[in-house]
Amino acid sequence: MLSRKATCKSHGEDSSYFLGWQEYEKNPHDPVRNPSGIIQLGLAENQLSFDLLESWIARNQEPTGFMKKGGSIFRELALFQDYRGMPVFKKELAEYMAAIRQDRVRFDPNNIVLTAGATSANEALMFCLAEAGEAFLVPTPYYPGFDRDLKWRTGVEIVPIQSSSVNNFRIIPSALEEAYQHAQKLHLKVKGLFITNPSNPLGTTLSIHELDHLINFAIDKNIHIVSDEIYSGTVFDSPRFISIMEAIKKKHLENTAIWSRVHIVSSLSKDFGLPGFRIGMIYFNSKTLIAAATKMSSFGLVSSQSQFLLSKILGDKKFTRNYIMENRNRLKNRRKTLVSGLQKYGIRCLDNNAGLFCWIDMRCLLTSYTFEAEMELWRRIIFEYGLNISPGSSFHCPEPGWFRICFSNMSEETLDLAVRRIKALMDSSSPNAC
């Protein structure tokens, strides 16, 4: 009685990534009420800087209230449903995006399409760029949600670009070409590359060389580049973040065909820690795509309340710049706490300069170098040690034994507890060369 899409498994929620969450929901850790419960280390959410936002809101009741000198703005907000978005909000958003990129790129507010979260943006992009049955090449490991967001209703396919721990999972030209050939063998027309920069789950930013390879490849194959830069505000260490837009400018390609085939996705959910507000966006250089995606955004508009509040917050430039700096410091310190804790017990983390997580090497704990052993280890970690960390296979990692562990969605105490539990895990395991 239901459609094929409703009854298939393309929602991807049977992945171990989401199963871990379900286990956590059944037995969530709480320092007071359930101290032995499962600690959530699988949710990439930034809770470190809420106090900054709270104090800003407390200080700014008047500008963010409904009552103004001339009357109430409630009516205006209640009726505002223009899919082109609030001009003042888009202007602030464009300036904020530039600020995160150290003003090396300028963004035109008219090229921004607002969507209810980056999830909505990614799906809408696929609807705009590809037909059902066409494909995008995605570097592995990648965020499990893409299997659902890019593929489910759109019918678009993902062809993974392989990587290796040997070179820290960096993107190399031969891997791009291999993936493209693989797609050809599967009779899939490749429409573009879909990269996440900074990477989820690696937490690393792409180097200028990798960006060059990607751009050259996209020119050569005449395809699109979608750059999901949702973590661009979480870069807390060098090397500095280089946006795809900056890389294109560096190669003086603004007036060429590739310019209108490059698209950026972003949101305020990660760096600003406001996923609940559902504020996402797509940045296009192509006027046709702006027009199409703007109309398509009717299916996921941003609440006028969110647009209004964020235009005030982002409009306070002093606060915003201070917030960006302070947030980065806190993320850097939090990562340090986690990494030094793990290193003490023999677990290596990939050296990352961004993101809300670490990519850790648990190969030494595998009973055999297989994905089955990785699942076995994952189950032990959840059920025996009460830690929901995300197994690499759910990110389509080509090698078993890697896990993603988030560090910014809990208190310092809870993170310490998590590290102690990892110690217990290491202590109980046979001492391989870790």
Added chain:
Amino acid sequence: MTGTPRAEPKESNRSPTRTGMRLIVPLQGIVQGRGGLILGSLIPCTLFYFLQFYLKRHRSPPQNPPSRSTSAANLSELQRSSSRANLLARGSTGRAHVSARVSSIAKPNDSPYYIGLDRVREDPYDEMGNPDGVIQLGLSENRLSLDLIEEWLSKNCTDSILGVGGDALGINGIATYQPMDGLMEFKVAMADFMTEVMERKVSFDPSRVVVTSGATPALEILSFCLADHGNAFLVPAPYYPGFDRDIRWRAGVELIPVHCRSCDNFTLSITALEQAFNQARKRGQKVRGILISNPANPVGNMLNKDLLYDLLDFARERNIHIISDEIFAGSTYGNEEFVSMAEIADSEDADKDRVHIIYGLSKDFSIPGFRVGVIYSFNKSVLAASRKLTRFSSVSTATQHLLVSMLSDKRFIQEYLKTNKQRIRSMYDLFVAGLRELGVECTKSSGGLYCWVDLSRLISPYNEKGELDLWDKLLNRAKLNVTPGSACHCIEPGWFRFCFTTLNEKEIPLVMERMRKVVESCKPSV
């Protein structure tokens, strides 16, 4: 017709092969007559290759239909990206496609419904600032009762846009990730609100509520759940122009209109429904459901209990779904009672699974900007799938927090709904009386924020062209944006939807004055 939206350059990807082929065939014929098969093939092929080479070197921008206002910037973008770029780009012979749907979506609006909305945006009437501007009668928005909500907000000391009453710690609860299909307390509040709207004749269950960012995505999500690409829904016509977008664009579900006629007061007939279903089957089109709007848009009539039961019978016999868009359920002003499909489903246990209701706060509660819609279904599988799909169309947690206490204040909601209905009724009476003085009649309607006006005597010729000529006159001479029946797929020409809840009472005489000029200038058709 006017229309000044800026033209978007169409990124078409016409290959030279097609142009080339048009030359080969006649050439081959000519040559074959004299030079035999070899020459007859060689020469045209050589010519063809030269032609291809020539075209590639001198490719001109794609031929767009003459657009009304192509800015210089757009033109230069066209030339750059199509000619020089392809020579610079290594190895590329054409531009990367975007999806087929993009060209049709991106092109400037051609439906009068959207063109009219664009015109109002460009030249909106304002009593002080722009008294000759276009008066908006084409958007079913209710501005009559926002003061009641503002009053509640000020009385309840929630001036903060976050509605947390200055409780700064609230940010943690609203900023973080929450269930995509809505907070539990918000679902409870929406279920309560819907119960009040339906005057407590049905009790809505929060566990059947799925919250979306507006009714538009609610309908799209249901379309994805209930039908496959290429399947169809039957929909009584005339219908809301937005359905064509909501259901077709991405879900790819077709809409088969079931025409209703003025002689029946545009009421849906089961016979017509049956005919449409059978014809679809003959064409090989699979019908998966019926989409009704109740109160109906644009006509404003309500489906009575008997008809709703008949619809359920019809759906059961053919094993299809019923989607009931009840977004105007609280905006009724007639003497009839509104009956929700939920009431019918409640009493018919066996067929509950095929009933799905769409609701939202954009019409009855006047807050389209906050993006709150609801899917209410009796079908567990549909609920499960819909919940997963809300991530693409999710409601802001902050908005939910702002509205929870308001929607849960039963006394306020009851007062609000009652007063709102009275105000809609007054406006309707004044508006219809005003039109009547001009000799213009409307169908008798009892719900919605608009009336369905009969201007068929004023159009000439008596067809869609005549109707659109009148629409153009109304929009560009009288400066009144109304929606012509053809945009709503009405089979009888000359009907128009006039929304009256964006006006205040003082503006009605102005509207009527402008109407009078048009009415007098039109020769009544014989």
